[in-house]
Amino acid sequence: MGSQPSPDGAEAVFEEGRDQFWKTVIDTMMDGLLVVNLEGVILSANQAMEQITGYRREELIGQPCTILKCHTCLDSVLLGNKKECELFRKGFVRRRKCTLEKKDGTPLIVLKNAAVLKDQGGKVVAGVENLTDLSEVVAKERVISHLRRELSREDAAHELPGTSPDMMQLFIARLSRELSKEDGFHGILGKSPVMMQLFTLISSASRSEAPVVIYGESGTGKELVAAAIHRLSPRHQGPFIKVNSAALNESLLESELFGHVKGAFTGADRTRVGRFEAANGGDIFLDEIGDLPMATQAKLLRVLQEKVIEKVGDHAPIPVDVRFITATNKDLHRLMAQGRFREDLFYRIGVIPIHLPPLRERREDIPLLVKAFIERGRRKTRKPITGISQEALERLLTHDWPGNVRELINVIEYAFVICPEGNIAAEQLPASFSQKGAGRQIRARQAEPGPRAPDERQRLVEAITATGGKKSEAARLLGISRVTLWKLLKAHHIQVDKMIRG
DSSP states (O other), X not given: OOOOOOXXXXXXXXXXXXXXXXXXXXXXXXXXXXXXXXXXXXXXXXXXXXXXXXXXXXXXXXXXXXXXXXXXXXXXXXXXXXXXXHHHHHSEEEEEEEEEEOTTSOEEEEEEEEEEEEOTTSOEEEEEEEEEEOXXXXXXXXXXHHHHHHHHXXXXXXXXXXXXXXXXXXXXXXXXXXXXXXXXXXXXXXXXXXXXXXXXXXXXXXTOOXXXXXXXXXXXXXXXXXXXXXXXXXXXXXXXXXXXXXXXXXXXXXXXXXXXXXXXXXXXXXXXXXXXXXXTTSEEEEESGGGOOHHHHHHHHHHHHHOEEOOBTOOOXXXXXXXXXXXXXXXXXXXXXXXXXXXXXXXHHTSEEEEOOOGGGOGGGHHHHHHHHHHHHHHHHOOOEEEEOHHHHHHHHTOOXXXXXXXXXXXXXXXXXHOOSEEXXXXXXXXXXXXXXXXXXXXXXXXXXXXXXXXXXXXXXXXXXXXXXXXXXXXXXXXXOHHHHHHHHHHTTOOHHHHHHO
């Protein structure tokens, strides 16, 4: 290769042009970028390189480029060309499809372009590699290949010569459905401006280590947002531990969060690892944080401040490295005013607040959501339901959606029970959608004594029938609480067990 400058000389040449402007340009790129010296040691990596490989920049810089285990480079080594690099031998690499290995060990298919960097005298001092992530392209190629094979099998089954127009139409329809599954952001569906802003905020929050609190009504997808933050964060290889604070009583909650030692209380026949300890190195998601008892709030504050926990029944501090993600559907300011939530804890957990919009504030996303949930239902049930009628969709668009996206999911699931095939018609929606504004009728009368509406009993019977007698699901379908459902069933003398048996 001739005389080569020292690695230090290459670094000096590279550092000369790295002002803030170019740093910003490089970090804005969607493709991964690496700069390596003549020995293959990584001198620099951009932000996209972190995102596609899972390595942090500080983990890459100073390491040989073989850390990425590029299969073409490894093949070269196996063939005996250990000291020879194609980039420095030829001066460039053009559109080379390579398989790297991400930090978590999973394969990463990229398109590599590379060129050498020269000093003012024309001497080669380093190389720059541009890597385009092909994961989505490859995944969609697999979908197309799978559907083509399926098309061929169905064509053969119908004894059609070649690819018939009917089979081609089927192929195109299925391909369109499969390729549109990725609308949205890490499982969160939406294209409205408010959701685009939310996706940007989630991306920014994921890169920070600061605690995040997610505000949103029930059914808006708080857990999906927490999971997206974890997947996008530098901690994505660590655990993601979920705790529903409202689902456990106070005595069980502390044992779940902090663990306990053997003999700490009656029934503690073994030492238990708590959720915080299990989440070490990753994220912990505390849902319904507003329901935490005051005593538990004080212990939680200590974890945030000191990064240590103590098991129930023990005083030995255990260090933990976790990031806090919390969520609530309650007004924490009102809880603080009532003395039910600690002010110091509020400011600790709320460094990055994220507010999820209710479905009624992003109605333009309803057609997209309906289409996605119908497709999900079709794959799950294999019923030949193709879409939704315009009248039915208009009724969904005018509904207030107190149960948000979760309520919409329940409505589509109900329609799949009633609708045999084709488009979902307006009359195949739950009875609460039978006329404009009817979706609010039961909820408006939740606490009202006196005469009942004549169609209320029918709506209750339909909901119980559609859910197979499962009262919790029926309550969600009607948009009321389980207690209110129980009162309404009692008022109408509806005996669920007898009705289902009948």
